[in-house]
Structures are given as C-alpha cells and as structure tokens.
Amino acid sequence: MSKALKIKKGVDKGLNDLLEFLLKSKDIKGIFALKKMNENGAVSYSLMTSVDELKKATPLHPLMPVNAGKVLSIFSLKEATKEPVAAVLRPCELRAFIELVKRNQGSLDNLLLISLTCGGVYPLQSLADGNMKKHLPPYWESLKKAEINPDLRVTCQSCEHFIPYLADMTVATVGKKDLDKECTILLNTTKGEDYAKDAPGNIGSEEMETAETEKLKKRREEQNKKIVEDFEKEGLGFKALVKTFSACLACHGCSYACPICYCTLCDFDSKTLEYSPQSFVSELEQKGGLKIPPGNIFFHLGRMSHMAVSCVNCGMCSDVCPVNIPVATVFSRVSLSLQDEFNYLPGKDVEESVPYGVYKEEEFVEIGEQ
C-alpha cells in the first residue's frame, strides 16, 4: 500500500493540474512531457517552462514519437540538469533511460520521474493514416476494462512490464473504471511524497498491483504466447531469418530509433566493417552471386549482439521500419533468452551492472573445461 494523490478530475486534466502545481509552487523549473503539435493527434516530446506552454501538454497521449529515454539522455548527457525537471514517460521509456544512465549516457539527478501504468501506444502509422482521433475513445475504454486493444503496437500488446520501476510518481490508469472522474497518482518514493505535498486533491492510499493489473498481465502473457507461436509458424532457422529480413533496405532506422543503440558512430555505419573490393571478388568466386550492398543479416545479428541484453522491448524498431519487418519480435526472442540466461531485467535497478564487462567467477563453470 502506498500513498496516493487523488484529484477529482479526469486523469488527463488531473495530471496537468499536478504538473502546473509543480511548476508554480515547487522548485521544478521545467516539465518534460508530450505536447500537442496539431489537431490530428500529432505529439512531440517537449521541455516546457511556462504555464501557458503547459496547457498544450498531453502526457498520456498513446503515441511514442521517439523513445523518451533517448531524449532525456540527450539533455542530461554531460551533467545533470542544472534545475529540477519533472519528466513524464512510459515504463519502457523509463527503463531505457535507466539502461542509458548505467552506460554513463545520462543522469538521474535533479529529475522527478513520473510514469504510469501503461496501456500501450499506437503505431506511428495510425497517425500517418489520420486515424489517431478515432483511436482515442476505444483506447480509454479498453484501459478501464484492463483489456488489450488490438490496434496497439505488437510489442505493447504483449508487454508484461507495464508497471514502472523506479518512478517517483505513478499515474494509475490500468483498470481504473472512473478514469474520467478521478485521477489517482501513486507516490512511490519519499521524493514523490514531498513534491505532492499541498497539491490539489486529497492524499489517500492505493495499491499499485490490483486484481485488474493482474488480469491485464495474464492477458498480455497469453497474447505474447500467441505472437511467438504465429512467428514460429513461419519456421525458425537460417532460411526463415533470411526471408524475414529479405525486404530490409539497410536504412538502419531501427538502430537510430533504438534507445539502447547510443553509439555516436555505429560500427555498421563506419568504415570498419566495409566490404573491400577483394572480398567481393572472392565471395563471387565462391558463390557465383552476391547481394549488393551486402551485410544485411550481419548488421542485424551484430546489432543484436550489442544491445539485445538491454532491450526493453519498446517496439520503436518495428515501428520505424519502412518495410514492416517485425524487428522487435525477432529481437525480443533473443533478448528474453539472454536476459533469462544472465538473470537480468534491464532498467529495473540502476545499481545493477550491464551483464557484459562484469562476471561472477562461480557462474558457467562447466564451460571451457570439457
């Protein structure tokens, strides 16, 4: 049971009230959240410092134009923000940010982290199709009933980590039947409690995990099983892998959109792994044919070896793919088995090191001795 701030307003309005209160009455100097860009439902992450600007904020809008973890890391890269900032972001974005902090790509200092029990987001395509407005009412309806909305991102439909870790405040949305009338914000840390003092609304208490969140978790587990089964129907193995990635344009959009791929110069964009003219010749002599430019599968497998252990399954890679390759589905199969192997959940604990570069002497002892 943790303390909760209850505001007698719709969840959208209630959260905006709290953000406005933080900006006006506390030492928070900026709000980092989604902002409405036009009437068609386009949004963008923004840093807002004035109350006027904040009126356009729509932190709970079910779209993810970019993984916020990546954006937060951009402005806390060299040092923590000088003034305290409140950031509203989804659980997977928060986990991605934690993974970046572990890699010295950002700082948690001076940040008030506000997250939510997440119902998922729509693919960016629905914005391009102009369907975003139509999607909003059913989104909130399915959230109230803790059901999976079938139009959501595939990764969101099967996400089991929709309750945030390490957030100071959590907006409860999943399974809240009175979403339109009451906004419940759980205060998970003492920092969160301090900031919510004297805020509009009453302080009560609330459970983070309810019967409704359990229900959603179960449903998503089932959905996950179904997605994996559907994917495996295509067949596993090398042939299937080549088939899956045969449409790949090598635009590397998946790596640019990935919050974990933080390198300023990717190995695969550099000259390091470039094909030399001689290797074309030798490969042609062997095979009699060659795809040009080569290296598609190598790029995906190589990227996998770099980031899969920290993959938070946010689904940005699938979403930005111009040829609709289910990148996230392929990657999550590897990332889940790897995370299981190293007993590691990315973004859960900022003190826990990334599995590569650390080791335990007593693990995998049978390897190498045969």
Add this chain to the structure above:
Amino acid sequence: MSNEYVPRIIGFLCNWCSYTGADLAGTARLKIPASLKVIRVMCSGRIDPLFVLKGFLKGADGIMMMGCHPGDCHYQKGNYNARRRYVMLQNILKILGLEKERIGLWWVSASEAPRYAQVTHEFEEKIKKLGSNPIQEEIFL
C-alpha cells in the same frame, strides 16, 4: 587425394596460453587437424562477437575460442568476459539457425599441448558429423 570432406574451422587462440600451447604441440610433433585455421588474438577477451558472427556468415563450419584457464588470464579477467560473450553468442546462433555445437570455448594452458591436440581433433570430428554450414550456399546476406 581422397574425397573426404574437410570442414573449415577457425580457431581464435589467446596469445599467452592457448597459442603457446599450440606452439608446444607443434614442437612436440603432435598431429593437429589441417582444417583448423588459427588466428592469434592477444586475449580471449579480444574475441569480438562480431568476429565469430562474420566467420559464420562467411561460411565457416565451426569456430573454436580458446583462452587461459579461469584465474590464469594474463589480463586478470579477459577470459571471464569471453565466457559471458560465448553464452551470448550461443543464444544468437539459435536465431541464426545453426547448431550450437558449431561454436566452442576451451581453456587450454601453455603446457597443455596434448589437450590442444585432443580438443581440436574432437571438434573436427563433431563438425564433420554436422556437415557443412548451410549459410555457404546463401547469396542473400
């Protein structure tokens, strides 16, 4: 010449233990499989997973990684890092659709020439049974 299938095996050997062990095997005139092409690296921790993946995509039938026994690494912890990367590579091989037996990690010290000869022969036998790497025929890569 016989028509026996000769696999293509790449060995990444650490400079301080396994490469010296291989050298000793040569001095002792132990027979080593001709299918094994050795690449010397300064430490098993230097074996970038990309080396291994590229090896397989270029058509290697098997890849051996060798380093100092745990606790004996010239750089203290390079072989422990290699061990974790090896676990990661096995998981990626699964999605690549290759048998995980095509890659192996062994600790071979500078004095273990007979062990070096033994594990390389055993690995060659295993690869011969598995047959050639199906990626060799694939043009779309």
